[in-house]
Amino acid sequence: MSALRVIAAGLATSVQDLGRFGYQRFGVPTAGALDRVAMAAANTIVGNRADTAVLEMLYLGATLEIAAESVRMACVGLGASLEVVEDGATRTIPAAESVRLKHGARARAIVGRNTMSCVVAVEGGFAQQPVMGSLSTFTRAGMGGVDGRNLVVGDLLPLARQDTEERGEVRLASLDLALPPRFRLVLGPQDDYFTAEALKTFLSETYEVTRAADRMGLRLTGTPLTHAKGFNIVSDGIASGAIQVPGDGQPIILLADRQTTGGYPKIATIASVDLPALGRVGPGTKLAFEAVSVEAAEELRRAQARVEAGWREALEPATPDKAIREDMLYGANLISGVADAWVGD
Amino acid sequence: MREQGLTPVPRFLPSGDTALVVEFGDRLDRHLSALVLNLRHRVQEAGIAGVSEAVPTFRSLMVHYDPLIVRARELEAHLMPLIDGLEAEALVGQRWLFPTCYEGEDYAPDLGDVAAAAGLSTAEVAAQHAAVEHLVYMIGFLPGQAYMGDLPEALNLPRRTSPRIKVPAGSVAIAIGQTTVYTNESPGGWHIIGRTAVPLFQASRDRPALLSPGDTVRFVAVSRTVYDDMQAASAEGVFDIDTLRADA
Numbered sequence: 001m002s003a004l005r006v007i008a009a010g011l012a013t014s015v016q017d018l019g020r021f022g023y024q025r026f027g028v029p030t031a032g033a034l035d036r037v038a039m040a041a042a043n044t045i046v047g048n049r050a051d052t053a054v055l056e057m058l059y060l061g062a063t064l065e066i067a068a069e070s071v072r073m074a075c076v077g078l079g080a081s082l083e084v085v086e087d088g089a090t091r092t093i094p095a096a097e098s099v100r101l102k103h104g105a106r107a108r109a110i111v112g113r114n115t116m117s118c119v120v121a122v123e124g125g126f127a128q129q130p131v132m133g134s135l136s137t138f139t140r141a142g143m144g145g146v147d148g149r150n151l152v153v154g155d156l157l158p159l160a161r162q163d164t165e166e167r168g169e170v171r172l173a174s175l176d177l178a179l180p181p182r183f184r185l186v187l188g189p190q191d192d193y194f195t196a197e198a199l200k201t202f203l204s205e206t207y208e209v210t211r212a213a214d215r216m217g218l219r220l221t222g223t224p225l226t227h228a229k230g231f232n233i234v235s236d237g238i239a240s241g242a243i244q245v246p247g248d249g250q251p252i253i254l255l256a257d258r259q260t261t262g263g264y265p266k267i268a269t270i271a272s273v274d275l276p277a278l279g280r281v282g283p284g285t286k287l288a289f290e291a292v293s294v295e296a297a298e299e300l301r302r303a304q305a306r307v308e309a310g311w312r313e314a315l316e317p318a319t320p321d322k323a324i325r326e327d328m329l330y331g332a333n334l335i336s337g338v339a340d341a342w343v344g345d
Numbered sequence: 346m347r348e349q350g351l352t353p354v355p356r357f358l359p360s361g362d363t364a365l366v367v368e369f370g371d372r373l374d375r376h377l378s379a380l381v382l383n384l385r386h387r388v389q390e391a392g393i394a395g396v397s398e399a400v401p402t403f404r405s406l407m408v409h410y411d412p413l414i415v416r417a418r419e420l421e422a423h424l425m426p427l428i429d430g431l432e433a434e435a436l437v438g439q440r441w442l443f444p445t446c447y448e449g450e451d452y453a454p455d456l457g458d459v460a461a462a463a464g465l466s467t468a469e470v471a472a473q474h475a476a477v478e479h480l481v482y483m484i485g486f487l488p489g490q491a492y493m494g495d496l497p498e499a500l501n502l503p504r505r506t507s508p509r510i511k512v513p514a515g516s517v518a519i520a521i522g523q524t525t526v527y528t529n530e531s532p533g534g535w536h537i538i539g540r541t542a543v544p545l546f547q548a549s550r551d552r553p554a555l556l557s558p559g560d561t562v563r564f565v566a567v568s569r570t571v572y573d574d575m576q577a578a579s580a581e582g583v584f585d586i587d588t589l590r591a592d593a
Contacts (some may be wrong), residue, residue, distance in 0.1 A: 021397040024409070025385070026546070026554035027484045027528075131548050141488045141529055143548050189358035189366045234373050235485060235492070237400045237407025239364035261402050261485030269361030272412055294417045297362035301412050 002068030002163075003156040004122070007106060010062035012214070015126060015145035015157075016119075016256075017053040020134035024260040030240065031136035031144065032256045034117050034215060034279030037308070038076040041175050042121035044311045045074040045098050053126055053135040054119040055151075058214065059282070061109030061118065062151060069163035072100045072123035078177040078280040079112020082120075097171035097318045100164055114282040116213055124161035138257060169318040172311055179281065182290035183274045185243070186297055190233060190265035194245070198225040202267060206286040207251060213283055215257040220287065224249025225267065235263045241270030241278070253278060271297035273304050353380055353431055355405075357421050362412045365420055367428070368405040373494065373522065377404045378482050379433045382558050386436070387427040393420065401558055402483050403492070438481065438559030440591035443526070445517050445539040445564045446572035447471035452540035455505070459519070459536050463499045471566055473497045474538060479524050481560040489528040489546025489554040493562055496522050508534030515540050515576070517564065524564075539564070542575035544584055555586060563591065 006013075016039070019032025033039040033056050040050035055062070061080075075082040075095055082093040086105035093099045093107075095118070101107060111118045128135050128145070137145030146155055191199060207222035231247045238244070242254045244264040253270060254262075255278060270278065271292060281287065292300070358366040367384065370377040381401045388399040388408060395414030400407045410420055446452050447467075460467045479493035496519055504520045509532065512518070516527045518535035527533060528545045541564070545555045556562070567575075578584045 021409070023553065024398055024400045025484060025558075026552075027486060027488045027490050028553065029487075132553065140531075141546070141548075143488075186359050186361045189360050189368070234371060234403050235483070236366060236368070236402045236405040237360070237364065239360040239407065239409065241361050241363075259486045260400060261483065266360070269359070269364070271361055272363050294359045294362050298412045298416050301362060305413050 001156070002159045002161065004071070004159065005065040005067045006062060006151045006153055006155040006157065007065050008063035008108070009151045009153050009155075010057045010109070011060040012058040013062040013151040014056055014137035014139070015053050015128065016056045016136045017134055018051050019136050019256060020132050020138070020144070023132050024237070027260050028132065028141070029138060029257050029260055031134070031138040031215075033119060034256055035077065035119065035276045037276040037304075038117075038119045038177065038279065039121070040308055041096060041172055041311065042074045042076040042119050045076070045096060045170060045172050045315065046072050046121050046123040048121060048123060048125060050308070052121065053128070054121045055157075056117055056119050057109055057111055058117050059111055061111050063106055063108040064120075066101045066103055066105045066107075067156060068103065068159055068161070070100055070102050071159065071161075072098055072164040073107065073120055074098045075109050075118055075120045076175070076177075077112055077118025078115045078179075080115070080118035081110045083108045083110060094171070096173070096175045098169045100166065100169065112280070114284060115280050116282050117279045122159060123164050124159065127158040127160045140257065170315040171318045172314060173316055174314045175311075177277075177280060179277050179285075180274050182288045183277070184271040184292045184297060184300060185268040185289050186271060186294055187268045187291050188266070189236070189269075191267055193227055193229045193231075193233070193265035194267055195226045195228045198227075199267070201225060202251070203289055203291055206288045209281050209283055209285045209287065211283045213281070215255060217252050217254040217258055218278065218281070220251045220253065222250070225251065227265065231264060233263055233265050235261045238262050238266070239269055241272070241275045242266045243268050243270070255279075271300060273297065273300040353428065355428060359417060360407065362417065363410060365408045365410065365417055366405050367408065367424065370404045373403050373482070375435065375480070376433045378558070379435045380431055381406050382436050383431055383434070384427060387431070388424070391423065391427060393423045396420070400485075402485065436559035438557055438561065440478075441556070441560060441562045441589050442591050443517075443541050443543050443562050443564050443589065444567040444571060444575060445475070445541045446569055447474070447539040447566050448569055452569070452572070453538050455518075455536035456538045459500065459502065459538055462502055465499060470500065470538065473500060474519070474524070475564045475566050478561040478563050481556045481558050481562065483558050484554050484556060487529055487531060489556070490525060491545070491556040491562075493524045494522055496524060502536060504534040505536060508532055512537060513540070515542060517541055540572060542572055542579045542584070543589060544579050544586070
């Protein structure tokens with residue numbers, strides 16, 4: 001069997017695709033990659049369909065050993081990179097660039113500083129059985145991915161391919177993962193549960209991401225938002241990116257592993273164009289918001305899809321220049337601040 | 346909700362650019378619930394391009410869609426004729442019997458508190474809870490977790506003032522006029538009055554959740570021994586759910 005062997009599991013590393021749709025009425029959350037854009041980019045770079053399942057890593061990346069003839073992979077995330085050890089030599093592969101690794105080589109994904117997630121795609125994807133139409137892992141109910149859980153040391157993650165062909169490696173230099181200066185949102189569905197003052201405050205001040213930031217959601221802290229009609233509603237559905245405000249007035253943005261329904265009023269919902277960028281924030285990140293119409297949100301999303309549709313054409317040869325590579329290595333070390341502390345496996 | 350003749354006129358509320366809420370009201374009501382469930386059925390039958398699913402709650406339907414395929418404005422136009430002439434006739438679902446142990450500090454830790462609040466004995470609380478058919482309004486929160494109503498008036502209590510960090514799977518709990526059964530161990534603020542071994546969710550089943558909105562459940566009091574035997578069968582995966590059908 002060809003596989004990726006897990007040498008170090010990271011903090012919370014799981015198999016994710018676009019998510020599990022059609023089962024929310026049975027109480028099954030969609031799950032799926034937090035950063036859909038990173039997932040699509042990583043897949044495009046290794047030659048996969050954009051919706052192929054990837055490994056998502058939260059806060060601390062995993063180290064994987066190649067237990068196949070060869071594997072082509074790419075890591076994508078804000079500030080992310082891959083540290084590769086092959087034939088005794090260590091090199092750093094920047095984000096959004098493919099690399100082909102042979103049997104026995106190791107790759108460690110480095111998640112960007114103050115960034116919640118990065119993804120690693122492998123050419124051909126993983127050889128796993130979908131659960132309810134999806135490979136996405138949902139740990140709270142133990143479904144999808146590897147036995148419904150995050151990876152642990154020693155796992156062998158089966159690959160669809162035993163080998164990959166030799167060809168020029170590529171990079172997607174035009175990929176822009178910068179956080180939007182203001183996250184676009186659509187007010188509602190329960191914006192009428194808040195005072196006019198609360199709505200004004202929410203759209204003019206910044207809210208900081210707290211340490212409670214995971215696949216379920218982001219708890220924010222800032223000026224409390226005052227409810228006009230109490231903070232209990234008769235439960236209704238929860239969309240991805242919905243911002244609920246419980247009794248303490250501090251907003252919570254609900255993400256991929258959110259509960260399917262809930263009883264707190266939702267002041268607004270993040271526009272789908274900016275939802276993936278919430279997978280690139282972390283504790284301490286200050287978020288500002290801007291209200292847009294549904295129509296504007298739809299146009300923004302369509303414009304984003306046009307950019308994504310052009311990615312395959314935009315791929316360039318990965319830079320082979322050793323000098324530049326070393327330059328990049330030092331740059332990456334300075335930025336990540338983690339590499340110096342790394343003591344190997 | 347405004348009424349125009351017999352046609353209900355719900356509100357369309359956006360939830361971003363990937364979901365549209367069709368809100369029939371803001372309270373817990375069997376009439377509203379039936380409208381929601383009937384519309385969900387119609388939306389599923391209509392097969393609108395771009396709609397991935399429609400999730401019913403007590404009083405609203407959330408229609409999830411792909412904004413690259415259909416826009417909210419177009420989706421509303423697709424939904425209007427489905428709402429037109431919608432009736433509040435209740436769906437007839439399956440009828441289930443849930444063997445439940447209403448005994449012991451471990452299985453029914455809040456039975457005493459509920460009895461005290463209701464001015465009843467613990468046996469009377471169990472008897473009242475087991476005496477009525479509970480309608481499944483919705484499945485939500487976590488896989489297979491059903492929200493059922495309505496409780497006998499004497500058992501209608503608010504949530505516990507301090508939620509528990511861990512509520513065991515299978516706990517039968519009541520609050521705010523409703524009953525739920527916890528499918529997974531999770532935090533919870535409802536009053537736990539019993540335990541059932543019924544396997545409510547199995548990803549491998551064609552229909553992973555045992556219950557659907559419109560189904561009814563009657564809880565049947567059983568002894569600890571019976572519960573423990575059923576729990577063992579459930580854990581071994583040999584629980585025959587057909588034995589739970591009231592019409593069998």
